[in-house]
Amino acid sequence: xxxxxxxxxxxxxxxxxxxxxxxxxxxxxxxxxxxxxxxxxxxxxxxxxxxxxxxxxxxxxxxxxxxxxxxxxxxxxxxxxxxxxxxxxxxxxxxxxxxxxxxxxxxxxxxxxxx
Amino acid sequence: xxxxxxxxxxxxxxxxxxxxxxxxxxxxxxxxxxxxxxxxxxxxxxxxxxxxxxxxxxxxxxxxxxxxxxxxxxxxxxxxxxxxxxxxxxxxxxxxxxxxxxxxxxxxxxxxxx
Numbered sequence: 594x595x596x597x598x599x600x601x602x603x604x605x606x607x608x609x610x611x612x613x614x615x616x617x618x619x620x621x622x623x624x625x626x627x628x629x630x631x632x633x634x635x636x637x638x639x640x641x642x643x644x645x646x647x648x649x650x651x652x653x654x655x656x657x658x659x660x661x662x663x664x665x666x667x668x669x670x671x672x673x674x675x676x677x678x679x680x681x682x683x684x685x686x687x688x689x690x691x692x693x694x695x696x697x698x699x700x701x702x703x704x705x706x707x708x
Numbered sequence: 709x710x711x712x713x714x715x716x717x718x719x720x721x722x723x724x725x726x727x728x729x730x731x732x733x734x735x736x737x738x739x740x741x742x743x744x745x746x747x748x749x750x751x752x753x754x755x756x757x758x759x760x761x762x763x764x765x766x767x768x769x770x771x772x773x774x775x776x777x778x779x780x781x782x783x784x785x786x787x788x789x790x791x792x793x794x795x796x797x798x799x800x801x802x803x804x805x806x807x808x809x810x811x812x813x814x815x816x817x818x819x820x821x822x
Contacts, residue, residue: 693739701750
């Protein structure tokens with residue numbers, strides 16, 4: 594089944610404790626991206642990657658890191674989480690970075706709580 | 709600065725009624741306008757999309773109406789069903805350099821009462 598898989602689904606942590614949220618897609622997509630979803634703020638892009646070893650900042654990159662060493666994986670790293678990073682996080686991928694009719698495929702989300 | 713404005717924020721419709729969600733955009737360079745549907749506990753999924761060279765696109769009970777001169781587009785859900793209860797996001801995109809970036813509306817939470 595074609596899918597984007599995120600882990601974990603739920604994560605509760607404390608301020609300052611480094612964490613990684615994994616994302617993997619099995620569709621051979623070039624483009625991958627991370628979003629956070631907050632009430633009243635919609636979907637905001639954190640980072641994106643147009644291909645292996647190519648990453649760039651989205652609209653809200655502060656406090657986050659990413660890497661793209663393999664085409665299928667795009668982990669999100671929070672080196673020192675803070676309470677304002679409590680949110681619902683989504684990984685997404687699409688076949689190409691530029692084709693207009695290249696739809697985003699989302700994972701089922703990771704709900705992160707930082708206390 | 710929000711480039712895609714979506715309204716209403718929430719909507720309650722009776723079963724069988726018509727749900728209408730509106731979006732307005734500012735950037736005339738946008739050339740693709742998708743709608744995504746998100747159920748609780750799931751990620752958004754593409755529902756229907758339109759390009760600005762057509763004024764309407766219909767897929768089953770879902771229709772996008774597009775008004776290029778007014779820079780507005782809307783989603784109409786005919787014969788709304790409880791299973792349509794979800795959050796709906798409009799978006800707009802164009803190629804900015806070598807990347808097609810989606811600009812999202814803030815979402816509309818739709819509840820269809822049985």
